[in-house]
Amino acid sequence: MGRGRDLQVKNSGLEGSGENMDINNFMSTKEYAKTLDQEDPLVSYREEFYLNPGMIYMDGNSLGLLSKRAEKSLMKSLEDWKKYAIDGWTEGAEPWFYFSERLGELSAPLVGALADEVIMGGSTTANLHQLAATFLNRELAGIRFWRMN
Amino acid sequence: MADELTFPSDIYALQSQLRLHGLDPSAHLVQVKSRDGKFLEEDDIIAEMNEDIAMIVLPTVLYRSGQILDMERLTKEAHARGIMVGFDACHSVGVIPHLFDNWEVDFAFWCNYKHLNGGPGCVAGLYVNRKHFARKPGLAGWFGSRKDKQFDMEHTFTQANSAGAFQIGTPHILSMAPLLGSLEMFAEAGIEHIRKKSLRLTQYLMDLIQSELMGYGFEIGSPRHEAKRGGHIILEHPEAARICKALKQEAIIPDYREPDMIRLAPVALYTSFQEVYETVKVLKKIMDGRLYENYENKRGIIA
Ligand SMILES: Cc1ncc(COP(=O)(O)O)c(C=O)c1O
Numbered sequence: 001m002g003r004g005r006d007l008q009v010k011n012s013g014l015e016g017s018g019e020n021m022d023i024n025n026f027m028s029t030k031e032y033a034k035t036l037d038q039e040d041p042l043v044s045y046r047e048e049f050y051l052n053p054g055m056i057y058m059d060g061n062s063l064g065l066l067s068k069r070a071e072k073s074l075m076k077s078l079e080d081w082k083k084y085a086i087d088g089w090t091e092g093a094e095p096w097f098y099f100s101e102r103l104g105e106l107s108a109p110l111v112g113a114l115a116d117e118v119i120m121g122g123s124t125t126a127n128l129h130q131l132a133a134t135f136l137n138r139e140l141a142g143i144r145f146w147r148m149n
Numbered sequence: 150m151a152d153e154l155t156f157p158s159d160i161y162a163l164q165s166q167l168r169l170h171g172l173d174p175s176a177h178l179v180q181v182k183s184r185d186g187k188f189l190e191e192d193d194i195i196a197e198m199n200e201d202i203a204m205i206v207l208p209t210v211l212y213r214s215g216q217i218l219d220m221e222r223l224t225k226e227a228h229a230r231g232i233m234v235g236f237d238a239c240h241s242v243g244v245i246p247h248l249f250d251n252w253e254v255d256f257a258f259w260c261n262y263k264h265l266n267g268g269p270g271c272v273a274g275l276y277v278n279r280k281h282f283a284r285k286p287g288l289a290g291w292f293g294s295r296k297d298k299q300f301d302m303e304h305t306f307t308q309a310n311s312a313g314a315f316q317i318g319t320p321h322i323l324s325m326a327p328l329l330g331s332l333e334m335f336a337e338a339g340i341e342h343i344r345k346k347s348l349r350l351t352q353y354l355m356d357l358i359q360s361e362l363m364g365y366g367f368e369i370g371s372p373r374h375e376a377k378r379g380g381h382i383i384l385e386h387p388e389a390a391r392i393c394k395a396l397k398q399e400a401i402i403p404d405y406r407e408p409d410m411i412r413l414a415p416v417a418l419y420t421s422f423q424e425v426y427e428t429v430k431v432l433k434k435i436m437d438g439r440l441y442e443n444y445e446n447k448r449g450i451i452a
Contacts, residue, residue, distance in 0.1 A: 026353070026360070028356075028357060028360045028361055030423070030426055032426075033353075033421075033422040033423045033425065033426035034422075034423060036349070036353065037421050037423055040346060040421075040422070041342060041346075042338055042342060042343070042346050042417060042418060043421075045334060045338060045418040045419065046418070046419050046420075048334065048418075048419075049266075049418070049419040051419065054400050055400045055401075055402065056400065056401045056402065056424045056427055056428055057402050057416075057419075057420070058401060058402055058403050058404070058413045058414055058415065058420070058424075058428060059402045059403065059404045059412075059414060060263070060264065060266075060414045060415075060416035060419070060420070061240060061263050061264060061380060061381050061404070061412070061414035061416075062263060062404050062414075063262055063263065063269060064262060064263055064264055064265060064266030064267070064331075064416070065416075065419055066266070066268065066327070067266055067330065067331055067418075068330075069330030069331060069334060070266060070267070070268065070327035070329075070330040070331040071327070072330050073326050073327055073328070073329035073330035073331075074268075074323065074326040074327045074330075076326065076329075077322055077323060077326035078323070078326075094326070096320065096322045097296070098296075099320060099322060099325060099326075099329075100272075100292075100313065100316060100320045100325065101311070101313055102329075103328050103329065103332065104274075104312060104313070106328075106329070106332040106333075106336065107242075107265075107274055109336065109340070110242055110243060110246075110247070110265075110332075110335060110340055111238065111242060111247045111257065111259075111274070112246065112247045112248035112249050112250055112251055112252075113249045113276050114250055114279060116310075116312060116313070117249070117250060117276050117277060117278060117279055117311070117312050118274060118275070118276050118312055119274075119275050119311070119312040119313050119315065119316060120261070120272050120273070120275075120320075120325055120328065121273070121275065121292075121316045121317070121320055121321075121325075122272060122273055122275070122316075122317065123260070123270075123272070123273050124158070124237070124239060124258055124259065124260040124273045125158045125159070125161075125162050126273070127258035127273050127274075127275045127315075128159055128162045128163075128206070128235075128237070128258050129162050129165075129166065129288065130275070130286065130287060130315050130317070131235055131256045131258060131275070131277075131287075132162060132163060132166040132204070132206070132287070133166060133169075133286075133287020133288050134256075134277075134281075134284055134285070134286055134287040134288075134315065135204055135233050135235070135255065135256060135281075135284075135287075136166055136167075136170070136203060136204050136287075137170075137287065
């Protein structure tokens with residue numbers, strides 16, 4: 001157990017050694033991990049998620065975990081369906097007719113966009129299809145790719 | 150133009166779009182090469198930006214190595230040559246801050262079921278820069294209408310003056326509703342704080358790997374440098390597929406990616422440093438006891 005800076009594990013990363021981190025007192029002890037958790041200002045968010053006891057989830061970049069708040073907002077839309085039926089489009093906790101725009105507005109800060117530049121809808125690949133179909137055409141993209149023929 | 154390391158679905162989509170224009174993708178889709186099969190050099194991408202390129206689609210963060218591309222620089226260089234630029238932000242949204250509008254990125258798209266915790270099959274995100282609001286959607290539908298016009302039911306499409314114009318049909322309400330609660334947490338916690346913790350987690354993970362897993366044949370396949378590192382770490386090993394199986398047996402859920410990568414994503418909102426510690430400790434146990442030898446070195450259907 002010791003400091004981990006010596007590059008014993010072959011490192012194929014890009015430039016830099018990662019020395020610019022603020023974790024520069026690295027120790028490979030369990031106590032050190034505990035200290036890092038104690039110093040973590042976001043630690044309270046952990047309690048907002050459904051974590052399986054005894055399981056360590058390192059796959060949040062494939063499928064993120066369910067949070068209590070996400071569950072609650074889903075249940076609200078279900079309740080609105082129950083209570084308002086067709087009128088859920090314009091009534092209820094989050095009127096469905098404006099829901100995509102509303103979520104776009106809430107996501108905009110995460111991508112550094114203006115509120116009306118983001119919309120939620122479709123799927124990733126379907127959205128790429130939409131964008132390619134919009135931006136790749138004769139008039140708009142110019143004559144470039146026709147020249148290649 | 151795209152790159153040779155990007156997610157396959159993006160390539161299939163671009164290939165089929167070219168075919169719809171009557172163009173052969175093998176001649177008309179340029180895929181920038183990687184020098185080492187892991188990372189992309191911005192210089193190499195820029196070198197390919199010639200007058201034959203109409204549009205570029207690149208990842209913000211590479212799905213395997215986790216490398217962040219310099220979006221601002223690439224956008225500037227592309228625009229200087231009159232080329233449109235769009236980004237696949239699946240692996241960066243909710244992990245790193247972006248300045249799409251400021252950088253004048255033309256368009257972007259991403260999924261919400263990864264770092265944004267919107268649930269399996271959650272609806273996706275779409276960004277279009279304001280200067281393109283007047284463009285006709287390539288795939289139009291009534292939900293792209295101006296809200297006050299939509300129910301006039303006219304056969305002339307009056308498109309919304311926003312990214313909303315690029316919607317097609319009735320939104321998948323139940324597949325987007327979880328996002329509302331989830332996004333609230335991101336707004337509250339702040340993406341800058343999330344990024345800071347994410348970097349600490351990945352740095353800590355790499356430090357532990359270096360200190361505890363030397364001599365077992367692992368190689369870190371992610372950028373060391375903060376400015377280049379996204380939210381996950383790739384650990385390469387010839388036995389990666391079965392090391393992942395052994396990890397799962399120990400109740401640690403990693404992700405396996407072909408051909409030899411263990412992908413580990415400690416997430417700022419819910420992963421603790423002690424869990425990172427535990428993960429490396431168990432990896433060491435698996436290597437010391439050769440526990441991976443109990444499994445076949447082949448992936449399951451997914452991972
Ligand atoms: C980088 C990247 N792009 C695109 C996709 C495809 O997304 P979808 O299946 O939601 O269309 C994924 C899915 O994991 C991805 O990781």
